[in-house]
Amino acid sequence: MSEVLEICKRAREASIELARVSTEIKNKALLAMSDALIAESEAIIEANREDLEEGRRRKISAALMDRLMLNPSRIEEMARDLRNVALLRDPVGEVVKGWRTSNGLLITQVRVPLGVVGMIYEARPNVTVDAAGLCIKTGNAVVLRGSSVALNSNLALTKVISGGVVRVGLPQHSIQSIPDPSRKAANELMRMHEYVDVLIPRGGASLIQTVIQNSTVPVIETGVGNCHVYVDAAADLAMAEKIIENAKCQRPGVCNAAETLLIHRDVVRDFLPRAVHVLTEKGVTIYGCPTTKSLCPEIEEATEEDWHTEYLDLKLAVKVVNSLEEAIAHIQKYGTKHSEAIVTEDYSAAGRFTGEVDAAAVYVNASTRFTDGGQFGLGAEIGISTQKLHARGPMALESLTSTKYVVYGSGQVRE
Amino acid sequence: MSEVLEICKRAREASIELARVSTEIKNKALLAMSDALIAESEAIIEANREDLEEGRRRKISAALMDRLMLNPSRIEEMARDLRNVALLRDPVGEVVKGWRTSNGLLITQVRVPLGVVGMIYEARPNVTVDAAGLCIKTGNAVVLRGSSVALNSNLALTKVISGGVVRVGLPQHSIQSIPDPSRKAANELMRMHEYVDVLIPRGGASLIQTVIQNSTVPVIETGVGNCHVYVDAAADLAMAEKIIENAKCQRPGVCNAAETLLIHRDVVRDFLPRAVHVLTEKGVTIYGCPTTKSLCPEIEEATEEDWHTEYLDLKLAVKVVNSLEEAIAHIQKYGTKHSEAIVTEDYSAAGRFTGEVDAAAVYVNASTRFTDGGQFGLGAEIGISTQKLHARGPMALESLTSTKYVVYGSGQVRE
Numbered sequence: 001m002s003e004v005l006e007i008c009k010r011a012r013e014a015s016i017e018l019a020r021v022s023t024e025i026k027n028k029a030l031l032a033m034s035d036a037l038i039a040e041s042e043a044i045i046e047a048n049r050e051d052l053e054e055g056r057r058r059k060i061s062a063a064l065m066d067r068l069m070l071n072p073s074r075i076e077e078m079a080r081d082l083r084n085v086a087l088l089r090d091p092v093g094e095v096v097k098g099w100r101t102s103n104g105l106l107i108t109q110v111r112v113p114l115g116v117v118g119m120i121y122e123a124r125p126n127v128t129v130d131a132a133g134l135c136i137k138t139g140n141a142v143v144l145r146g147s148s149v150a151l152n153s154n155l156a157l158t159k160v161i162s163g164g165v166v167r168v169g170l171p172q173h174s175i176q177s178i179p180d181p182s183r184k185a186a187n188e189l190m191r192m193h194e195y196v197d198v199l200i201p202r203g204g205a206s207l208i209q210t211v212i213q214n215s216t217v218p219v220i221e222t223g224v225g226n227c228h229v230y231v232d233a234a235a236d237l238a239m240a241e242k243i244i245e246n247a248k249c250q251r252p253g254v255c256n257a258a259e260t261l262l263i264h265r266d267v268v269r270d271f272l273p274r275a276v277h278v279l280t281e282k283g284v285t286i287y288g289c290p291t292t293k294s295l296c297p298e299i300e301e302a303t304e305e306d307w308h309t310e311y312l313d314l315k316l317a318v319k320v321v322n323s324l325e326e327a328i329a330h331i332q333k334y335g336t337k338h339s340e341a342i343v344t345e346d347y348s349a350a351g352r353f354t355g356e357v358d359a360a361a362v363y364v365n366a367s368t369r370f371t372d373g374g375q376f377g378l379g380a381e382i383g384i385s386t387q388k389l390h391a392r393g394p395m396a397l398e399s400l401t402s403t404k405y406v407v408y409g410s411g412q413v414r415e
Numbered sequence: 416m417s418e419v420l421e422i423c424k425r426a427r428e429a430s431i432e433l434a435r436v437s438t439e440i441k442n443k444a445l446l447a448m449s450d451a452l453i454a455e456s457e458a459i460i461e462a463n464r465e466d467l468e469e470g471r472r473r474k475i476s477a478a479l480m481d482r483l484m485l486n487p488s489r490i491e492e493m494a495r496d497l498r499n500v501a502l503l504r505d506p507v508g509e510v511v512k513g514w515r516t517s518n519g520l521l522i523t524q525v526r527v528p529l530g531v532v533g534m535i536y537e538a539r540p541n542v543t544v545d546a547a548g549l550c551i552k553t554g555n556a557v558v559l560r561g562s563s564v565a566l567n568s569n570l571a572l573t574k575v576i577s578g579g580v581v582r583v584g585l586p587q588h589s590i591q592s593i594p595d596p597s598r599k600a601a602n603e604l605m606r607m608h609e610y611v612d613v614l615i616p617r618g619g620a621s622l623i624q625t626v627i628q629n630s631t632v633p634v635i636e637t638g639v640g641n642c643h644v645y646v647d648a649a650a651d652l653a654m655a656e657k658i659i660e661n662a663k664c665q666r667p668g669v670c671n672a673a674e675t676l677l678i679h680r681d682v683v684r685d686f687l688p689r690a691v692h693v694l695t696e697k698g699v700t701i702y703g704c705p706t707t708k709s710l711c712p713e714i715e716e717a718t719e720e721d722w723h724t725e726y727l728d729l730k731l732a733v734k735v736v737n738s739l740e741e742a743i744a745h746i747q748k749y750g751t752k753h754s755e756a757i758v759t760e761d762y763s764a765a766g767r768f769t770g771e772v773d774a775a776a777v778y779v780n781a782s783t784r785f786t787d788g789g790q791f792g793l794g795a796e797i798g799i800s801t802q803k804l805h806a807r808g809p810m811a812l813e814s815l816t817s818t819k820y821v822v823y824g825s826g827q828v829r830e
Contacts, residue, residue: 016747016773019773020770099792101790101791102792105781105785107791109808112773114804197802197803197804198804213631216627216628218634218802218804219633239826242828243826243828246829247828250828354821355435358434358819360819360820361819361820362819362822363822364822365823365824365825365826365827366520366822366824366825366827367828367829370520370822370829375516375829376516377517377522387612388612388613389529389613389633389817390805392817392818392820393818393820402804402807404774404775404807405775405776405807405808406769406776406779407779407781407785408765408779408780409779409780409781409782410780410781411657411658411781412781412782413657413660413661413665413781413784414661414665414782
C-alpha cells in the first residue's frame with residue numbers, strides 16, 4: 001500500500017470516530033493543540049530553521065522567505081487562533097430543517113461533518129494549523145499537503161498539534177501531513193475519492209488548475225481574483241477614491257484586491273486625475289485604455305493581457321466605459337467571479353449591478369477587500385470559494401459540513 | 416469549434432439571460448413547454464417509433480423497450496409534471512441569510528441559479544423533460560446527453576419544449592440536447608468546466624464512475640443504493656415484516672430499495688421464518704449467512720459478493736448480527752451511503768443508529784423507499800445525491816441553485 005493511500009485510509013477511520021465526538025471534547029482538543037504549540041515552539045522553530053536554510057540555498061525570494069519564517073510571536077498568533085476557534089459555535093448537530101409529511105414521517109435534516117478533508121496549499125505554514133483547527137472543530141479528519149519549501153515546518157507543526165488532540169483522547173490520525181513532497185504524492189491524493197470527501201486547493205492559479213484537471217475527489221475551487229471596481233456616472237467621487245485606493249493598495253498581494261478600475265465616461269475627467277494622483281503616490285503603476293492615456297500621460301498603455309491579469313501587485317488596469325452595461329459586460333468577460341464593486345448613488349444602477357454581475361461577492365459602495373471570513377463575521381476562513389457548488393465566497397465552519405436526513409417513522413411503508 | 420463546445424458556449428450565453436428572468440415568465444415557459452408536448456405529441460411518438468424500431472433491431476431487453484416507449488398517456492404525464500413544477504415556489508432570489516457587520520456593512524446571501532447544468536443519463540426519455548423543466552424553473556440553461564437508444568425521442572422532445580420556451584421569449588439555447596451519441600461527445604462534455612457549472616449523471620454505477628473519473632466539471636454523484644434494513648433486538652416484528660417487504664418488493668429495481676436484511680440474533684428465530692415466508696411468497700430469492708440457512712433451508716448461501724451487491728431485483732441478502740454495533744459496522748463496510756433503516760422500539764438504539772450510520776437518509780421504523788423528492792414533499796426530484804458536497808439525498812429545485820453575497824456599504828474600506 002502506498003504511503004498516501006495508507007494516510008487516507010487512516011484518516012477515513014479517524015473521521016468515523018471524530019464524527020461522534022462532542023463539542024466539549026473538540027474544544028478541549030483545540031485548547032490542547034494551542035497549548036502544545038506554545039510548549040513545543042522551540043522544536044517548531046528548529047524545524048523551520050531547516051526550511052529557511054534550504055530556502056536560502058535554493059535562493060527563494062525574500063517575500064517567500066518572510067512567509068515561510070516562524071518565530072515565537074507568529075507561533076503565539078497560531079495558538080491564539082486555535083483558542084478563538086474553540087469559542088465559535090459548533091455547526092455539527094444543527095437541525096437545518098425539519099417537517100412532517102402527510103403520512104406522519106418526521107423528516108429532519110441534520111448537519112454532519114464532511115468526513116475527510118484534503119488540503120493542498122502553497123501558503124504560509126500557519127495554514128497547517130488553521131486548517132487542522134477548523135477541521136477538528138467540525139469533526140473532520142484532515143490530510144494536509146503543504147508546500148515542499150515548508151515541509152519540515154509543516155511536519156513539525158502536525159506532530160505537535162496531533163499530540164494535542166491525542167492528549168484529550170481523539171484519534172491519532174485526525175490530523176496528518178503527507179511527508180512526501182513529490183508531485184506524484186499530490187497527484188495520488190487527488191485520486192483518493194474513496195477516502196477523501198473534498199479537496200481544497202489554496203495557492204496560485206496553476207496549482208488550482210492542476211487540482212481541477214486531475215482530481216477525482218470533489219474540489220472546491222478557491223481564490224483566483226481578478227476583481228473590479230466600477231465608478232458609476234452617479235458615484236460619490238470622494239468615496240470612489242477611498243474605495244479604489246483601499247481595494248488596490250491596502251494589501252495588493254491577495255485575491256480580493258482590485259486589479260481593474262472601470263470608470264463611466266461621464267465622470268472620467270473629474271475622477272481619473274485625482275485617482276491617478278492618489279494611486280501613484282502609493283506607488284501604483286497604471287495601465288490604461290487610450291482615453292485614460294490621453295487624459296493622464298503618466299498612464300502606461302494597457303494591452304488585452306492587462307484586462308485578464310491578476311497582478312497581485314501595485315499595478316492597476318484602468319478603462320473608461322460608456323455605460324453600466326459595458327461595465328457589467330467587461331466584468332462578465334474578464335472577471336473570475338470573485339469580488340466586484342460598484343460605487344454609485346443611483347438606486348437602479350446598484351440594483352442592476354448586484355443583480356447581473358455573477359460573482360461570489362458583489363459590493364455597493366464598499367471595498368472588495370471585505371471578502372474574507374473574518375471581515376464577514378464568520379469567525380474563521382478556510383478559503384474563498386469561487387465556484388458555485390457547495391459553498392461560494394468566504395468558507396468557514398459551515399462549509400466543512402454536510403447534512404443527512406434523519407427520518408422518524410412509526411411503521412410507514414410506501415404505497 | 417466542436418459541436419459540444421458550441422452547444423456549451425451557447426448554453427453559457429443563454430444562462431446569463433435566464434438568470435435575470437422573473438418567476439412569472441419562467442412559469443409561463445413551463446406551461447408553454449407543457450402545451451407544446453400535447454400539441455406536438457404525434458411528432459414525438461413518430462421519433463420514438465424510430466428508436467423502438469432500432470431497439471428491436473439491436474434486440475434490447477423488453478424491460479428497456481418498455482422504459483423507452485412513449486405513448487399519449489406518458490406524454491400527458493410529462494406535460495402534467497411540467498405544470499406541477501410551475502406551481503412550485505421559485506427558490507431564486509430568496510435571501511438565505513443576512514446580517515450587519517460592526518462597521519455597518521449589510522451582508523446578504525442571495526440564492527441564484529447555478530448557470531449551466533449538464534445531465535448525462537441512461538433513463539427514460541421523460542428525464543429529458545423533467546430535467547429541462549426543473550432547470551428552467553431555477554433559471555439554469557441545461558445541456559442534455561441522454562442514452563443513445565433514446566436519441567431520436569430525446570431530440571424530438573428537446574425540439575418541442577425548446578419551441579415552448581422560445582414562444583414566451585426565453586433564449587433559444589436554454590435547453591439543448593447533444594445530437595452526437597458517441598462516447599467522445601460525452602467525454603467532451605465532461606471537460607467543459609469553463610462553460611458548465613455542474614454535471615449530474617443518472618444511471619448505473621459504471622456510468623457514474625466514468626463521469627467521476629473523467630469529469631473536470633464538478634459532479635454530483637447520484638443514485639447507487641446498497642440499502643439495508645436492520646431489525647433490532649427490540650423491534651416490533653410485525654412492523655419489521657411490513658417494512659422489509661415494502662423496502663424489497665414495492666419496486667425492486669430502484670436505488671432506494673433494500674438489498675440486505677440484518678437481523679439481531681435475539682429475534683432471528685422469531686423473525687426470520689415469517690420474513691422468509693412473506694418474501695418468498697412475493698417471489699424473492701434469499702441469500703443468507705450460515706445461521707439463517709440453518710434456520711430456513713430454503714435460503715441460498717450468501718457469498719462475500721452478496722453483501723456488496725445492489726441487486727435491483729427480487730433478491731435479498733440476509734445476515735444475523737450479534738449486536739447493534741455489528742449491524743452499524745456492516746453497513747459502514749458494505750453500504751453506499753444512500754438509505755439505511757433500523758426497526759426498533761429502543762430509544763437508545765434508534766439514537767445510536769441515526770447518529771452513527773453515515774448515509775444520505777437514515778430511517779427509524781420506516782421503509783427505505785421514502786428517499787425520494789416527491790415522498791419527502793419537495794415537489795420534484797432531479798436525482799438523489801449520495802455525495803456529501805453541495806446536496807445530499809433527494810435533490811429538487813434548491814439543489815439547482817447557488818448563492819452570492821450582495822454587500823451594501825456606505826463607503827466602507829478595510830483598515
